[in-house]
Amino acid sequence: MILAEDVLTPGGRFLMPKGTTLDHGHLKSLQAWNLNAVSVADEAPPPPVAEGRGEGADAAEEAAVAVVRERLCRLDREHEAGEVLWRLALERETRRRLAGDAQAAGQEGAVPGRPEEVPPPLSSPETLLRDEPQLVSPPEVYLRINDVLRDPKSTVEDAAESIRHDPSLAAKLLRLVNSSFYARTLRAVRGRFPAKVDSLSRAVMVVGARQLATLALGVSVLPLFQDIPPHWVNMRVFWEHSVGCAAAAQAIAAATSRGNPETAFVAGLLHDxxxxxxFKQASTHMAAAMRQAAADRDPLYRAERDLLGFDHAVLGGHLLQKWQFPANLEKMVRYHHDLDEPLFIDEPAVIHLADCVATAMGWGASGNRHAPPLNPAAWQALGLTGEGLARLVPAMEARLAETMHSFFPDREGPP
Ligand SMILES: [Fe+2]
Ligand SMILES: [Fe+2]
Structure with missing residues (x-):
C-alpha cells in the first residue's frame, strides 16, 4: 500500500509523506497515533525488479545494472545508505527503461575527446570571478531582498514588497509555495486561506518572511547561470540535478532538524x-578534468582540484560570499565536498548527502559520471537510518518533478 496523501498526527504534526510504501513499522506507528484510516493510492506499486519478467524486463534490468554499477562505483554498498541508494537507483533505472524513457541513458553527456595541452592551474577563485562581468554584482531584486533579510525590523509586507517588483520571480515563488512540501502547512492554516496561495503576503504567512526571502534570493540569481555551451552539459539536465539536490536537501534538513529547510533548498539549488x-571560463581545464574523472572512475571534483587548483564548491562559496548570501548558506555550498573541518560538518552534511542522493539516483547531471563517496562522519552527524532515507526518497522525487514543472513548464530552457 502506498500513501495517497501526507499523514498528520491528530495534533497536526507531520508524520509520513505521500508516496510512502507502508510496511509493518509504519502500520504500528499509525496504530500508536490511533490513525485507523489513511488514504492509499489505487494503483499498485510498480512491480519489483525481480518479478513479472519477460525478455524485455531482463534486458531492461541488465542495462540498468550496468549503468548503476558504473555510476555508484565509489559508493560503499556495504554501508546502509549505499545499499539503499543502490536498490532505489536500480529500481528507478529499470522502470525508466521499461517505460521506454528515451533520456534514460547518457544524460551525463559525452566525455570530451581530443586531448589538448592543459594550461597550468588557475591562480585563485577571485581572479576567475573578476573575469566574469555578469557576476560582478547580483541582480537588483536580489539586493532589495537581501536588505530586507538583513534588517531585523523588516515586516511581512517589506518581504512581499521586495519580491513584487519582479513578476517572474514572484510567480516562481508562488509555485514553489503551492507545493506538496508545504501541503501540511497549507492544510493547518485551512480556513484562514484558500487552498491555493495566490499572493506573496499569503506565501509569507505559510513559509515565513525570512524563509520566503531566502528562497527568493536563490531563485533571483538563477537567470545569471543559463549559458553553458550545450556541448558541455545540457542546461535542463544540469538544473534537474540542482533541483534534485535542493529537494533532497530540503527533505533531509526537515527530517533531521539540521538547518532551515528553505536555506537547505537554496543551497542545494546553487551547490554546483x-x-x-x-565550464565557461576554464573550458580546456574542464575537458581534461572530465577525461581524467572518467578514466579514474572518480567524481569530477577531485580532478578539478588536481587540474584547476580548487574545486567548483570553493568557487561557488566565494561567489556567494562576495554577494553576501547568508553565511550558513555559503558554507553549505563551499564545504559540500569537503567535510574534514568538523566545525562545518552539520549543515554542509545535508548538501553532501543530498548531492550523493541526487547523483546516485540519476536526477539530472552536472558533469559528474560517478556519485561522490558518502562521508561516514556526515552520515553519522545527520543521524538518519537507511530505512529513514528510503522513506524520504519518494517525497524528494515528487518534489523534484513538481519543482521542475514550475521552473520548466514547457520542458524547455533553464529556470
Ligand atoms: Fe558539487
Ligand atoms: Fe552536485
Missing amino acids: IGRIIF
Whole structure:
C-alpha cells in the first residue's frame, strides 16, 4: 500500500509523506497515533525488479545494472545508505527503461575527446570571478531582498514588497509555495486561506518572511547561470540535478532538524554553480578534468582540484560570499565536498548527502559520471537510518518533478 496523501498526527504534526510504501513499522506507528484510516493510492506499486519478467524486463534490468554499477562505483554498498541508494537507483533505472524513457541513458553527456595541452592551474577563485562581468554584482531584486533579510525590523509586507517588483520571480515563488512540501502547512492554516496561495503576503504567512526571502534570493540569481555551451552539459539536465539536490536537501534538513529547510533548498539549488563558471571560463581545464574523472572512475571534483587548483564548491562559496548570501548558506555550498573541518560538518552534511542522493539516483547531471563517496562522519552527524532515507526518497522525487514543472513548464530552457 502506498500513501495517497501526507499523514498528520491528530495534533497536526507531520508524520509520513505521500508516496510512502507502508510496511509493518509504519502500520504500528499509525496504530500508536490511533490513525485507523489513511488514504492509499489505487494503483499498485510498480512491480519489483525481480518479478513479472519477460525478455524485455531482463534486458531492461541488465542495462540498468550496468549503468548503476558504473555510476555508484565509489559508493560503499556495504554501508546502509549505499545499499539503499543502490536498490532505489536500480529500481528507478529499470522502470525508466521499461517505460521506454528515451533520456534514460547518457544524460551525463559525452566525455570530451581530443586531448589538448592543459594550461597550468588557475591562480585563485577571485581572479576567475573578476573575469566574469555578469557576476560582478547580483541582480537588483536580489539586493532589495537581501536588505530586507538583513534588517531585523523588516515586516511581512517589506518581504512581499521586495519580491513584487519582479513578476517572474514572484510567480516562481508562488509555485514553489503551492507545493506538496508545504501541503501540511497549507492544510493547518485551512480556513484562514484558500487552498491555493495566490499572493506573496499569503506565501509569507505559510513559509515565513525570512524563509520566503531566502528562497527568493536563490531563485533571483538563477537567470545569471543559463549559458553553458550545450556541448558541455545540457542546461535542463544540469538544473534537474540542482533541483534534485535542493529537494533532497530540503527533505533531509526537515527530517533531521539540521538547518532551515528553505536555506537547505537554496543551497542545494546553487551547490554546483561554480561548475558553470568553470565550464565557461576554464573550458580546456574542464575537458581534461572530465577525461581524467572518467578514466579514474572518480567524481569530477577531485580532478578539478588536481587540474584547476580548487574545486567548483570553493568557487561557488566565494561567489556567494562576495554577494553576501547568508553565511550558513555559503558554507553549505563551499564545504559540500569537503567535510574534514568538523566545525562545518552539520549543515554542509545535508548538501553532501543530498548531492550523493541526487547523483546516485540519476536526477539530472552536472558533469559528474560517478556519485561522490558518502562521508561516514556526515552520515553519522545527520543521524538518519537507511530505512529513514528510503522513506524520504519518494517525497524528494515528487518534489523534484513538481519543482521542475514550475521552473520548466514547457520542458524547455533553464529556470
Ligand atoms: Fe558539487
Ligand atoms: Fe552536485
